[in-house]
Amino acid sequence: MRLFGNAEIDTALSFPGLIDTLAEAFRREPVTPPRTNHKIERPGEDAVLLIMPAWSTQDAETPYIGTKILSVFFGNGARNLPGVMGAYLLMNGRTGEPLAVMDGNRLTLWRTAAASALASRYMSNPEASRMLMVGAGGLAPFLIKAHRAVRPLTEIAIWARRPEAAEAVVAELAGDGIEARAVTDLEGEARTADIISCATNATQPLIHGRWLKRDAHLDLVGAFTMQMREADADALERARVVVDSKKAIDEGGDVAIGIDEGSYSAERIAGTLTDLCHGRIEGRAEEGEITLFKSVGVSLEDLAAAISVWENRSLT
CATH class of the missing domain: 3.40.50.720 (NAD(P)-binding Rossmann-like Domain)
Known part of the structure; x- marks a missing residue:
């Protein structure tokens, strides 16, 4: 399993390439179960854990499974830390084998901008x-x-x-x-x-x-x-x-x-x-x-x- 940080993600992605990729993804419509939202109680503050899964449809030539896991800690500003942090796990859609873990924040920046x-x-x-x-x-x-x-x-x-x-x-x-x-x-x-x-x-x-x-x-x-x-x-x-x-x-x-x-x-x-x-x-x-x-x-x-x-x- 490979780890992708900010630099590796930035090297692998580009505009308008990712924009075209998203267009194709919206046309193919992968399976996207509802996002789950879990409240985490902490002394003096609350936090939230978000889990966002998706996987390729059965007719995909090369299927994948992916899940983004994000934590939202509302008090992180006072700690000089981002309020939202997380990671993305990508898996082989035929075998379930974990392929990579990617910086969830960086991936979110790229995909959000590309969607807009x-x-x-x-x-x-x-x-x-x-x-x-x-x-x-x-x-x-x-x-x-x-x-x-x-x-x-x-x-x-x-x-x-x-x-x-x-x-x-x-x-x-x-x-x-x-x-x-x-x-x-x-x-x-x-x-x-x-x-x-x-x-x-x-x-x-x-x-x-x-x-x-x-x-x-x-x-x-x-x-x-x-x-x-x-x-x-x-x-x-x-x-x-x-x-x-x-x-x-x-x-x-x-x-x-x-x-x-x-x-x-x-x-x-x-x-x-x-x-x-x-x-x-x-x-x-x-x-x-x-x-x-x-x-x-x-x-x-x-x-x-x-x-x-x-x-x-x-x-x-």
């Missing part, structure tokens, strides 16, 4: 050139690189509550030859952006629907609980909405909150990322339409990314 870019490839304006990244956490550079792989972005702005965090992402991207700028005027930048990608821990809306221009595409990644929200009800009202999975309708923030509070209806959702990849729905139904993609994470994305790492292991 896959949705953007269907939903955003093909000529989109201006991107606003809202949030400067670990996902920010991955989301920017993924969106650049599917759209001709020439201007990238980064906003964060702490300006120094946005500046740090600008510097990181510069090291990869990508030009970006840190900004402080969130509303002004949002009003002119073709693509807005949000990956924050916000509990109150940061993006307001009245700011969105014609043809804008809003990519909502950060809000994954019913206590989190990145866009207001008006954004949902004005947009054609696609979700990564049905979990986004009742588990994640934004869309699920809108439905729960009665400001939005589940019947208005155009469909899922699977529907897009199968061609059952259109990403953009009409010219000038505002589009919105809500992501909460799907275990088939982890499986597809892990398989790519394993099958490209000769590169590492």
Whole structure:
């Protein structure tokens, strides 16, 4: 059994390669049992253990089984540690033999960004050139690189509550030859952006629907609980909405909150990322339409990314 850390995963994966891999995975639709959520009681704080399994269907040429195990320790910020940590176990789908253990956080960064870019490839304006990244956490550079792989972005702005965090992402991207700028005027930048990608821990809306221009595409990644929200009800009202999975309708923030509070209806959702990849729905139904993609994470994305790492292991 082989261990894959950050460097090995980064070497094995690329955009747009992983984006194409995810598109094929959504078309093949691996088996994805429900995620299990276990509360772990600890003195002074609670923690959560998440288990996300998936496996190839019987007609797969080379079948695999995969499981992501994540721990969520809400007090880790005070320890200067990530709140979410985990690992991915990939197994042979014919024999059950363990093949590899991979850094779960790194794999999640890659697959989350690739899923957003896959949705953007269907939903955003093909000529989109201006991107606003809202949030400067670990996902920010991955989301920017993924969106650049599917759209001709020439201007990238980064906003964060702490300006120094946005500046740090600008510097990181510069090291990869990508030009970006840190900004402080969130509303002004949002009003002119073709693509807005949000990956924050916000509990109150940061993006307001009245700011969105014609043809804008809003990519909502950060809000994954019913206590989190990145866009207001008006954004949902004005947009054609696609979700990564049905979990986004009742588990994640934004869309699920809108439905729960009665400001939005589940019947208005155009469909899922699977529907897009199968061609059952259109990403953009009409010219000038505002589009919105809500992501909460799907275990088939982890499986597809892990398989790519394993099958490209000769590169590492």
